[in-house]
Amino acid sequence: MERRNFLKHAGLAGIGSTLVNHQLTASGDNSDNESIVEQQHKIPTKGVFEVIVCGGGPAGVAAAIEAGRSGAKTMLIEAKGCLGGVWTSGLLTWILDFYYQPGLLREITEKLSKRGARCPIDTTTSSFSFEPEAMKLLLDELCTEAGVTIRFHTQVCSTSVKNKRLTHVITESKSGREAWKANIFVDATGDGDLAAQAGCGFDLGDPGNNQATQPFSLLGLLTGLNFEEVKEYTRWAGDKNSVSKKRLLEAIQKGGFEPSYRLPTLFPITHNLFMIMANHEYGFSALNAEDVTKATLIARKEFWNTINALRNNGGIWKDVKIVSTAEQIGTREGRRIHGLYTVSAEDLIKGTYHQDAIAEVRFGVDVHSIQLEKDHNNVNYNQGIKSKPYTIPLRALIAKDVNGLLLAGRCISGDFIAHSSYRVTGPASTIGQAAGRVAAIAAIENKLPQEIEFNRFNLDSFKQK
Numbered sequence: 001m002e003r004r005n006f007l008k009h010a011g012l013a014g015i016g017s018t019l020v021n022h023q024l025t026a027s028g029d030n031s032d033n034e035s036i037v038e039q040q041h042k043i044p045t046k047g048v049f050e051v052i053v054c055g056g057g058p059a060g061v062a063a064a065i066e067a068g069r070s071g072a073k074t075m076l077i078e079a080k081g082c083l084g085g086v087w088t089s090g091l092l093t094w095i096l097d098f099y100y101q102p103g104l105l106r107e108i109t110e111k112l113s114k115r116g117a118r119c120p121i122d123t124t125t126s127s128f129s130f131e132p133e134a135m136k137l138l139l140d141e142l143c144t145e146a147g148v149t150i151r152f153h154t155q156v157c158s159t160s161v162k163n164k165r166l167t168h169v170i171t172e173s174k175s176g177r178e179a180w181k182a183n184i185f186v187d188a189t190g191d192g193d194l195a196a197q198a199g200c201g202f203d204l205g206d207p208g209n210n211q212a213t214q215p216f217s218l219l220g221l222l223t224g225l226n227f228e229e230v231k232e233y234t235r236w237a238g239d240k241n242s243v244s245k246k247r248l249l250e251a252i253q254k255g256g257f258e259p260s261y262r263l264p265t266l267f268p269i270t271h272n273l274f275m276i277m278a279n280h281e282y283g284f285s286a287l288n289a290e291d292v293t294k295a296t297l298i299a300r301k302e303f304w305n306t307i308n309a310l311r312n313n314g315g316i317w318k319d320v321k322i323v324s325t326a327e328q329i330g331t332r333e334g335r336r337i338h339g340l341y342t343v344s345a346e347d348l349i350k351g352t353y354h355q356d357a358i359a360e361v362r363f364g365v366d367v368h369s370i371q372l373e374k375d376h377n378n379v380n381y382n383q384g385i386k387s388k389p390y391t392i393p394l395r396a397l398i399a400k401d402v403n404g405l406l407l408a409g410r411c412i413s414g415d416f417i418a419h420s421s422y423r424v425t426g427p428a429s430t431i432g433q434a435a436g437r438v439a440a441i442a443a444i445e446n447k448l449p450q451e452i453e454f455n456r457f458n459l460d461s462f463k464q465k
């Protein structure tokens, strides 16, 4: 920033230069008007673990539970105040590619069903709709029972790497900066924050479109609707060919608003509780806090405009109310960290089965339009690629540039097209579980994951039969 602009922004133009310079130089460092130099300080090592998982979304909780159950002293660090990531902070109450995932996800979905937290309307095999508060409690319980040390409201902000080996993660929270040591780390932050801090290489966005990334969507919960009355507008088993989306779009337009997502979707959770996805925020980066803030402000306004428009229609919509918008705007993609193998579109087309397969994916390619088209229509960016069921190899979870680091969830090593398929939460959870098992065994034996013979991980139970 120009010096003049800096003073203008600081509200000090004309009077403040002496004051500003005095304050910065008084600390005796090399700070100037453009930047400051942070003082060197010692950071206490607050805890020593065998496995540390960073990020408690669908992948991270699975990794932590599995590592804990496998006997490793395990810690889970999460930036928000609950576990579940997009399932809870993001209010994405709709698990895709869940039915054939045989591992921990089956246990989670069965337990939610037993607690009456599965949507009673749609109990098909294609998706699993649930109450997010029930998910929060269940994940707390499963992690606690597995002996996992949970730390909320704590963000990974730096690392210590010695001779290419990750030794500590450094966090920032109300307790200040703290260091945590472990034998093996798992990056399940979704955006690959830990791996990037440790110096790993990564890819971002669509290489054919200037690295553009898919849009954000802010999701939210609605009430004041009755399923029997609005069912033709909702996504459920009776909604053949997703015609509900077109009807919902028309209802929003009739009420006086043009939503930025042209395939708005209303998901039933109970007979009078629904989740809605109706906005696409284009051109923002998940790796830039200013972008995420702007996208959230725009999306929340749009969310309200959408629901107000539905209510304008009266009739079945007259009592619709917002229960909550998500604390975290939905991020479809962040960094794809370089691993020992990169899952590619070719793998999806061929249906590649790897010798070191840790999970199978059945969900197809699903790239959301990366820009708002002139004619305001939803453009399909799937490049005409049809996928067959394919597998994720363990090598795609092992970071290439730094040792002692596994990847789990949407930040594993893959290309733009492949990521749009394996990122959904069914496979993300199974990938996380595998990372947790591998991390625990490697940590307990004081080895790197790539030094242990693959069949010793005994991951067959995670693969679809």
Ligand SMILES: Cc1cc2nc3c(=O)[nH]c(=O)nc-3n(C[C@H](O)[C@H](O)[C@H](O)COP(=O)(O)OP(=O)(O)OC[C@H]3O[C@@H](n4cnc5c(N)ncnc54)[C@H](O)[C@@H]3O)c2cc1C
Pocket: 054, 055, 056, 057, 058, 059, 060, 077, 078, 079, 080, 083, 084, 085, 086, 087, 089, 092, 094, 095, 096, 097, 154, 155, 156, 157, 188, 189, 190, 191, 193, 194, 216, 217, 218, 219, 277, 329, 330, 331, 332, 408, 409, 410, 411, 423, 424, 425, 426, 428
């Ligand atoms: C709008 C939208 C709709 C989607 N629709 C579906 C769908 O219908 N069904 C489906 O199954 N999937 C869907 N997905 C895809 C899916 O949500 C993600 O790809 C999935 O969340 C991947 O899980 P994850 O655990 O890797 O990441 P996340 O769910 O993003 O979890 C990452 C966790 O890490 C934490 N974290 C991040 N950075 C840090 C840090 N620096 N320090 C500490 N903690 C950190 C976050 O708070 C979060 O809890 C959708 C995604 C979006 C955005």
